[in-house]
Amino acid sequence: MKLHIGPYSVDPTNTKVLKNGKPVKWGEKASQLFMLLLRNSPTTTSKEAIFDYVWKDRVVTENSLYKIISKLRQELAADGIEVESVFGEGYRLTNLTEISESTEQVSQNKGGYAMHLIGGSILLLITSVLMWWLMHLRQQDHLLAKMVELDRTLAVTKQAFISQINRRNELGELLQQRLPWRAEDSWEKRFYGYYDQMNEQERFLCQQTRAYSEGPLLEHNQAALDLLKANPDMVEALPLAPDLMTHLTIWLNKYHRVFADAEKMCLLYVGVEDGASYPQGFDQQLKDWIIEHQ
Secondary structure: OOEEEOOEEEEOOOOEEEEOOEEOOOOHHHHHHHHHHHHHOOOOEOHHHHHHHHHOOOOOOHHHHHHHHHHHHHHHHOOOOEEEEEOOOEEEEEOOOOOOOOOOOOOOOHHHOOOOHHHHHHHHHHHHHHHHHHHHHHHHHHHHHHHHHHHHHHHHHHHHHHHHHHHHHHHHHHHHHHOOOOOOOOHHHHHHHHHHHOOHHHHHHHHHHHHHHHHHHHHHHHHHHHHHHHOHHHHHHOOOHHHHHHHHHHHHHHHHHOHHHOOOOOOOOOOHHHOOOOOOOHHHHHHHHHHHHO
């Protein structure tokens, strides 16, 4: 049985994903993941189910999944399809269908032909107002759901960042005990410059610190940016959202163009020196909006 959504056509029997009739160039893993999520949506698919289906008997880390999720999000964003991360549950596709509404023209029986014209006009007006109000409520509910999703995404990012700081400080203390330490140097510069002089324990801590950037920070920074790009109403409602988008864009660009291929980099920071630090007050601004509209 073939599945169709937007420009995509999926045939699970031969594991092919077509876009406008042509095979996509995502790679086998991303195609398999898309088919699994599409088949299960709107139900959330757990990470365990994804590992079993996409990687089968192979043992891989969650970083492999994060990279495939990030790639799939980039491919689907242009078509308005989102890969939503459901905290503690897994992943699912959203915005799968474009809902349209129309009013039905009710055919009247012979005894109804005498309906007065003004009565029909009033009924039409009431129907139009009700439909507008229902559509308004649906849009508000949709916007609230997206705001809550963004809040959860940023919460995971914050926790990952805090955990990374703990590893960073532990590595810094070890290096400071035996190597010259310039307080004016950034953490990135210190670790990069000392990488070749690190012992086994220090390199292990470096890789642990790096893993946070490769995993949850990459996944959730991309997810947050995709959410804001796909929902202009969120950007209009949150005055600091454009600053956050700039910060995330520069972070992701730096990740893909520099960090991903630089093994010596233990950390990836985008701050004041880059002219795009994380906007202070955004998290509180987002929480206040959610409380006001719940």
